[in-house]
Amino acid sequence: MSKYQQIVVYFVPVTELLLDVRVFNMELSYLSYIENVKVEIYKSDILIKTGYTDATGTYKTYLEAGDYVIVLSKEGYNTVTKTETLTRNTELMVNLPTKLSYVGATGLVQLFMGDHVANPIIIAISKTSTKGMRNTSTIISIPSVTII
Secondary structure (H helix, E strand, C coil): CCCCCCCCCCCCCCCEEEEEEEEEECCCCCCEECCCCEEEEEECCEEEEEEECCCCCEEEEEEECEEEEEEEECCCECCEEEEEEECCCEEEEEECCEEEEEEECCEEEEEECCCCCCCCCCEEEEEEEEECCEEEEEEEEECCCCCC
């Protein structure tokens, strides 16, 4: 019996690539990762994968090289759609803007936080509400506003 053993190693070509999606919200001047964001991945208009982000705002999956449409959604946030061409392992960082609703004397106003970070237009909004016996005031700085 020989003291050496023969080990045969087979290398399998990698056919799937890692897609590492990180979802965060960058409002109020700090970054916070968002848990339980629904991630839908489409190839040629066919839904091929669905999952949710974890506590660190991360969703990981393996896909073949190609073109994909990735839809990210969660209640209280705007839905974001990204188109990606995977040719190698990819980390996709996505800012998921908050969808805010305010009810005032004139009705409902919905404010959408924009997905653009560079050269934002800063608008401050003050909202006063009554909670219990005291009034609270909130000032929110946002990159863009759409009133519908």
